[in-house]
Amino acid sequence: MTSDVPLLETLGLTRHFKVGGNLARRTLHAVDDVDLVVHSKEIVAVVGESGSGKSTLARLIAGVYRPTAGDIRYQGTSLEAIRGRKQLLAYRSDVPMVFQDPFSSLNPAFRVSHGILRGLKLHRRDLNSRAERQAEAERVVDAVGLTPAREILDRFPYELSGGQRQRIGFAQALAYQPKLILADEPVSMLDVSIRVGLLNLMVRLRDEQDVSILYITHDLASARYVSDRVVVMYGGTVVETGPTEDVLAAPQHPYTQLLLAAAPDPRVALDFDTGGDPAEPPRVVDPTPGCRFRDRCPLVEDVCHRIDPVPVALRPLHSVACHVAAPATHPEGAR
Amino acid sequence: MGAVLEVEGLTVEYATDSGPVRAVDDVSLSVDAGEFLGVVGESGCGKSTMLFAIAKLLSPPAAITAGAVRFGGTDLVPMTDKQLAGLRWTRLSVVMQSAMNALNPVTSIGGQFRDTMVAHGVKNRAEIHDRSVEMLRLVGIDPIHLKSYPHQLSGGMRQRAMIAMALLFTPELVIMDEPTSALDVVAQRSLMVQIKQLQERLGFAVVFVTHDMSLVSHFSDRLAVMYAGQVVETGPTRPVFDHPAHPYTRGLLDAFPSITGPRVPLLGIPGRPPELRDPPPGCRFAPRCPAVLPQCTESPPPFFEAGPAQARCLLLAKKAEP
Numbered sequence: 001m002t003s004d005v006p007l008l009e010t011l012g013l014t015r016h017f018k019v020g021g022n023l024a025r026r027t028l029h030a031v032d033d034v035d036l037v038v039h040s041k042e043i044v045a046v047v048g049e050s051g052s053g054k055s056t057l058a059r060l061i062a063g064v065y066r067p068t069a070g071d072i073r074y075q076g077t078s079l080e081a082i083r084g085r086k087q088l089l090a091y092r093s094d095v096p097m098v099f100q101d102p103f104s105s106l107n108p109a110f111r112v113s114h115g116i117l118r119g120l121k122l123h124r125r126d127l128n129s130r131a132e133r134q135a136e137a138e139r140v141v142d143a144v145g146l147t148p149a150r151e152i153l154d155r156f157p158y159e160l161s162g163g164q165r166q167r168i169g170f171a172q173a174l175a176y177q178p179k180l181i182l183a184d185e186p187v188s189m190l191d192v193s194i195r196v197g198l199l200n201l202m203v204r205l206r207d208e209q210d211v212s213i214l215y216i217t218h219d220l221a222s223a224r225y226v227s228d229r230v231v232v233m234y235g236g237t238v239v240e241t242g243p244t245e246d247v248l249a250a251p252q253h254p255y256t257q258l259l260l261a262a263a264p265d266p267r268v269a270l271d272f273d274t275g276g277d278p279a280e281p282p283r284v285v286d287p288t289p290g291c292r293f294r295d296r297c298p299l300v301e302d303v304c305h306r307i308d309p310v311p312v313a314l315r316p317l318h319s320v321a322c323h324v325a326a327p328a329t330h331p332e333g334a335r
Numbered sequence: 336m337g338a339v340l341e342v343e344g345l346t347v348e349y350a351t352d353s354g355p356v357r358a359v360d361d362v363s364l365s366v367d368a369g370e371f372l373g374v375v376g377e378s379g380c381g382k383s384t385m386l387f388a389i390a391k392l393l394s395p396p397a398a399i400t401a402g403a404v405r406f407g408g409t410d411l412v413p414m415t416d417k418q419l420a421g422l423r424w425t426r427l428s429v430v431m432q433s434a435m436n437a438l439n440p441v442t443s444i445g446g447q448f449r450d451t452m453v454a455h456g457v458k459n460r461a462e463i464h465d466r467s468v469e470m471l472r473l474v475g476i477d478p479i480h481l482k483s484y485p486h487q488l489s490g491g492m493r494q495r496a497m498i499a500m501a502l503l504f505t506p507e508l509v510i511m512d513e514p515t516s517a518l519d520v521v522a523q524r525s526l527m528v529q530i531k532q533l534q535e536r537l538g539f540a541v542v543f544v545t546h547d548m549s550l551v552s553h554f555s556d557r558l559a560v561m562y563a564g565q566v567v568e569t570g571p572t573r574p575v576f577d578h579p580a581h582p583y584t585r586g587l588l589d590a591f592p593s594i595t596g597p598r599v600p601l602l603g604i605p606g607r608p609p610e611l612r613d614p615p616p617g618c619r620f621a622p623r624c625p626a627v628l629p630q631c632t633e634s635p636p637p638f639f640e641a642g643p644a645q646a647r648c649l650l651l652a653k654k655a656e657p
Contacts, residue, residue: 049519050490161607162378191377191546193590196603218519225592225601248594262524263594264549 005076007212008038008061008095008180012070015056019285029284030056032236033070035311038180043206043213045223045244047259048233051284054216057233058182061214062097063088075179093123093176100185102165106157112168113137113153116175123176140174143209144201163194170201180212181205187222199226220263224248229317232256235282235292238311242318252320255293291323299324338405339507339540340366340389345402347381347388350395356611358384358397360564366540368507371531373555373572374544375587379608381564382544386512389542390429391419407507425455428501430494430511437497438485444471444496445481451503470499474529491522498530502537511543515550527554548587552576560584563608563619570644580641581648583620618649626650 015031031053038044046054059065061072063079072079074091082088099105106115113134120133127133141149144167157165166186173181183202187195203226205211217223223230223244230247232240232255240253251257282292291297291304303323311319312326320326347359358381366372376382387393389404391411404411406427411419431437439447448467457463468478474495476488485493494514501509511530515523531554534541545551551558551572558575560568560583568581579585586604606623609615615622617632624631631649639651 049521163607192548193377193546193587193604196590196592196601197605199592200600200603220520221592221594224594225598245598258521260594262521264520264524264547264552265594 006037007040007042007075008036008214009073010034010036010057010061010070011073013057013060013067013072014069015053015060015065016068026286029236029287031060034233034236034238036231036238038212038214040179040212041206041210042229043202043215043227045215045217045227045230046233047217047220047223047230049218049259051235051282052233053236053284054233055184056236058097058184058214058216062095062182063092089123093119094179095182096173096176096178097182097184098166098169098173098186101189102162102169103157103189105169106165108157110156111153112141112155112157112160115168115172116140116153119172119175136175137171140171141168143174143205144168144171145197145204146171161194162190163197166190166198167201170198170205174205174209174211178211180214182214182216184216185218186215188217188219195222196225202226220248220259221265232259235284235287237292238321239293240318240320240322241311242315246315246318252314252318252325253293253322254297254299254325258296291321337368338365339368339370339407340364340542341403341405342385342389343403343405345385345388345404346400347384347393347397348400349397351612353612355400357614358564358611359388361402362561362564362566364559364566364569366508366542369534369538369540370557371534371541371543371555373548373551373558374542374561375546375548375551375558376561377546377608379611380561381611382546382561383512385561386429386510386542386544390423390427390510392429424451424501424506425504426506427508427510428504428506430497430501430509430514432513432516438493440485443482443484444488448481448500448503451500455504466503470503471496473502473533474499489522490518491526494518494526495529498526498533502533502539505537506539508540508542511541513545514543516545516547523550530554547591549591560587563614564611565619565647567620567648568641568644568646570641570646574643578642580639580644580646580651581620582624582626582650584646586623586625618647 013031013034017028017030018025019028020026034057046057048054060067082091116137117133120127120136127136137153138149141152146152146164146167187198190198199222202213202215206213215223215227227244229242230244231238232253234255240247240256247256248260251260289308290306291309294300294304301324309321309323311321313319314326342362342364345359345362346357348355348357362385374382384397388399399412445467449463452463467481471478471481476492476495480488488496515526518526543551543555555572558570558572559566560581562583568575568584575584579588589601590603592601604623609619609622617634618636621627621631628649636647636649638645638647641651
């Protein structure tokens with residue numbers, strides 16, 4: 001897992017959006033100073049509530065948005081250095097995206113095979129004939145657990161269930177021989193009984209097809225089920241990151257603790273205390289310095305209102321950005 | 336306490352070109368005053384159709400073809416819209432799945448509260464204002480938002496505003512159709528706790544429909560598990576969670592990963608629900624059931640007692656025999 005050059009790395013990645021008209025111009029800080037590392041054959045879960053910037057992060061990595069500041073490095077090379085269509089295509093085939101809504105991400109007018117074959121034609125120059133592409137399409141559909149593959153390819157999206165459509169989403173991504181799949185809430189639109197199948201598929205793709213997955217979700221339980229490492233985001237910043245089991249066994253940041261307490265689990269008795277949380281998303285339009293979680297934080301201290309907390313490594317790999325849980329060595333001069 | 340809602344043999348059919356499709360098949364339930372009933376099942380199991388039938392909100396091609404929905408003793412099925420108007424919102428209200436679509440985007444929250452009250456005969460402006468402020472406070476929203484439009488509120492606030500509106504007349508029964516499905520976990524949890532607290536305070540009964548069984552585990556008094564248009568298991572929440580009698584209930588429970596304890600591989604429920612156009616003879620879950628018996632495919636299983644719960648499963652008959 002630990003090689004010298006990570007598969008993908010973001011350094012101080014920041015994306016701001018301008019909101020309001022000319023007279024009331026304000027800045028929305030969707031993603032602020034995010035450092036993220038994804039190694040090969042690893043599932044990294046990015047967890048956070050709506051408005052935490054997790055989807056913006058995925059879109060930045062996919063190249064849908066350009067960063068306001070900071071850098072994304074893929075296999076050691078900055079995305080800024082990409083020149084020309086050929087290099088861009090190569091990156092996009094290495095890092096495809098699977099979308100949240102399987103009902104609107106497949107073209108209803110074409111058969112399932114259409115999207116997969118087009119992707120193969122565009123990205124897989126090693127396949128020279130229609131027959132080879134057809135065989136490859138069948139292989140990827142088979143790999144995502146849809147059988148008989150030939151028959152599925154001939155169907156229209158409306159003939160498939162939500163879970164099957166989302167598998168097709170993964171099959172399309174897989175057809176490009178990807179290194180990293182960006183999965184933006186791939187199971188949140190599906191029924192609980194079908195989710196597990198998709199989660200198992202993600203684990204199998206990692207183990208058998210050697211892909212990494214950036215799994216974006218608001219559900220900590222499913223993140224725990226599939227991921228090797230977890231990155232908890234709040235208000236556009238990373239508040240805690242570490243190996244999944246370490247973070248969930250001993251969550252350090254009060255927000256991680258809140259998320260953990262909110263995850264519904266009939267096997268665990270309900271803790272009514274955290275129910276009083278207002279659950280309002282943070283203000284990320286022209287934020288003032290200080291911790292973004294301070295208004296909801298039960299442990300809030302004076303310093304939290306003045307200084308941005310920076311990530312502090314508690315253990316190797318496990319780091320937390322919180323003045324209370326992990327005070328920096330010089331709390332007043334933390335930056 | 337008497338039952339506020341009694342559903343008996345309710346059957347709903349959709350008229351299609353290839354004949355009627357039975358989306359809700361002979362469902363019977365009862366909800367006591369002040370009780371919280373969770374209705375769970377996968378998409379397409381008929382839970383939303385059933386709920387619409389109870390609220391008499393079905394529109395063609397769907398129609399109630401048999402059964403009775405007794406609310407406070409009177410059957411709603413033969414009632415006309417005019418007769419229902421007197422009941423709706425004052426004694427029985429509905430909270431829809433997506434508050435974004437259920438609230439009027441071009442009217443302020445306060446305006447919608449006012450419209451609702453005026454429609455039910457409250458004409459005094461001061462009274463309308465006081466009641467609106469009181470209800471918003473009750474659901475934890477600053478009354479300043481009476482002037483806000485739906486797009487200015489967060490998803491959680493919109494849902495809470497919807498709930499405040501449903502409680503304007505302190506009804507006896509509130510029907511909720513997945514009100515938390517568009518929210519993230521923290522907001523979802525906070526809303527559930529709030530619904531429960533309001534319920535304890537105001538004493539209304541709740542029918543809560545969801546596909547996420549874990550969500551209602553701590554909040555509902557009783558559960559009804561639906562599959563392919565039928566109730567397959569019903570009973571008090573805790574025993575159903577601890578000892579699910581029907582293999583489908585067990586499958587639903589085993590389908591979501593736990594946040595604590597060992598990481599175990601989960602299987603979910605393989606396959607998909609049957610076509611309601613042509614349901615399998617016998618038990619409808621038989622094609623997906625891990626414990627299927629030869630006789631399961633012969634005739635539909637009746638309800639059997641399973642401790643404090645009842646379930647439609649022949650495995651229970653076998654247990655009862657010796």
